[in-house]
Amino acid sequence: MRLKIWPFAAAGTIAATALATAAVWSQVPATTQVTFAATPPTGRYTPPIFGATTHFGMGRPLGYTNGARAAAQLRSIGAGSYRDGIIWAQFSFPPNGSPVIKDPRRIVGFLPVAGARPLFSLGGPPFPLQQNGMPLNDAQLKQFAEYVEALVRMTSPYNTIFEVWNEWNLRVDWQKPATRLSGAGDPSDARAAVHYAAVAKVAVQAAKRANPSAPVVVGAVGDDPDWQWTQAIVRDGALDGADGLSVHTYNHCQGPRNRTANEMVNRLQRLQTLLRQQRGGRDTPIYVTEFGWPTVDGKCDISRERQGYNFAHYILQSATLPWLRGSWAYELKDEGQDPNDREQNFGIFGYDDQPKPAACFIKEARAIVAGARAVELQLPRPDIFVLRAVMPDRQLAVVWTNSLTPSSGVRFTARPSGVRMMCGDAAATDGTLPIGQAPLVARYPLGQPIALSITG
Incomplete structure (x- = not known):
């Protein structure tokens, strides 16, 4: 196998991109708070x-x-x-x-x-x-x-x-x-x-x-x-x-x-x-x-x-x-x-x-x-997604990452009535749960604010 040698310009671009990415992540706090108000967003929502x-x-x-x-x-x-x-x-x-x-x-x-x-x-x-x-x-x-x-x-x-x-x-x-x-x-x-x-x-x-x-x-x-x-x-x-x-x-x-x-x-x-x-x-x-x-x-x-x-x-x-x-x-x-x-x-x-x-x-x-x-989405970090979905009888907070090497966790600070992994098992409602590509779905009563912390 022949070793591929990157041209200098390409290597410089890759290094610059890596430094820029590192700079972005260095600005991300160790803990990021995510909140949704008790009152859901107004406006008409029609599922596609x-x-x-x-x-x-x-x-x-x-x-x-x-x-x-x-x-x-x-x-x-x-x-x-x-x-x-x-x-x-x-x-x-x-x-x-x-x-x-x-x-x-x-x-x-x-x-x-x-x-x-x-x-x-x-x-x-x-x-x-x-x-x-x-x-x-x-x-x-x-x-x-x-x-x-x-x-x-x-x-x-x-x-x-x-x-x-x-x-x-x-x-x-x-x-x-x-x-x-x-x-x-x-x-x-x-x-x-x-x-x-x-x-x-x-x-x-x-x-x-x-x-x-x-x-x-x-x-x-x-x-x-x-x-x-x-x-x-x-x-x-x-x-x-x-x-x-x-x-x-x-x-x-x-x-x-x-x-x-x-x-x-x-x-x-x-x-x-x-x-x-x-x-x-x-x-x-x-x-x-x-x-x-x-x-x-x-x-x-x-x-x-x-x-x-x-x-x-x-x-x-x-x-x-x-x-x-x-x-x-x-x-x-x-x-x-x-x-x-x-x-x-x-x-x-x-x-x-x-x-x-x-x-x-x-x-x-x-x-x-x-x-x-109603639905609303927050991106507390570049690769972390939190969707709030207001259902007729409950509301859901859905958390996932698209990272191939996930390293963050989530703590539901406003205690949900239940948490489960999509297409998977129930999870603990207290403590920090790892965020993966399989979304976590937390269930809350209607009329309650949702709060969670992203860590790691």
Whole structure:
């Protein structure tokens, strides 16, 4: 093995970062007090939607063959929605009639048994798209609009949410481009923001013609450094008439310390800040239609336990973003059994339909935010999070860290009526408890202030 020698500039940067981090931590007191007033925060709180991706609309089964079982899995984790689709290529277009679904696949059978609200992606053309310039001509755009109208009418009994395309900024069809798009993209590239905005406008208008109350979100944005492409589609009018912006927020291939829920939430807050600057200060409803972590062996890996912790952290922390309308985990179950194939191992359940630890953590975190009347979050230290959730009959203080090497503890100075580890055992209500990635949940009566001390 050859020893890697860091260039001087890189070594200096690393040293400076280490010194800066040490300086921050040197300013953290040995004990940090956290308090929440007896009176909960005022203002309306609406829990965001939580769902998971399924693949009943795909040609390949990928393990999604039993609709009743998938519906039970969604219920078991508290998911009220699922993301799937009936693509354009599944329809035929008679010259003198309305579009007809010619290839219903398994999704048509899943719709009536799912017991959850669908979010359907609009796209999947029946022909390859050119990679240069606007990939759809006028006749193709007209057929796309007809497909959208037909699908909206077909699924109206299910209160379906619609999303225009999927990760257009990465590829416009199944063909993977040789290079990544830079920023908004040049109009000579089919992936350019200006072309997506044009297609999004057609889809939104078609969906609203079919059902004016149908929710339609645009974007479905794949990896987009500092949201440059996303800002460009908004400038080009993609949000005109739409009900929100959808994005994907993966981070599993970042450095191990950044594969966290907090990194995702910070990125979403950055996006909202940029959109406020662009849209006169008003908030934009945001939908995270893909996020998750693969439990794979090898590059971009994460353990099954940490996947579960991350899902819990994300559900708890993101519930405090008032403009976040919903999040859909990718995905409900593993697509295969190869432990080295990243794409096969994103599931909350395994390919054998057995739950991973994530299933319990999602269920318990979701029960807290879905049942709460109000939530508020404090970060007493850079890697320590304390959520207060006011429930109808009690209030909860939830404490966790996203540190890979946790060293802090918590003492509940206002004695709770009970403490337990999420998806674990009861803990002592007195003394100092270690703070780990598995959240601690302390229970208090309503109308009582909450106080705790962070130590270490």
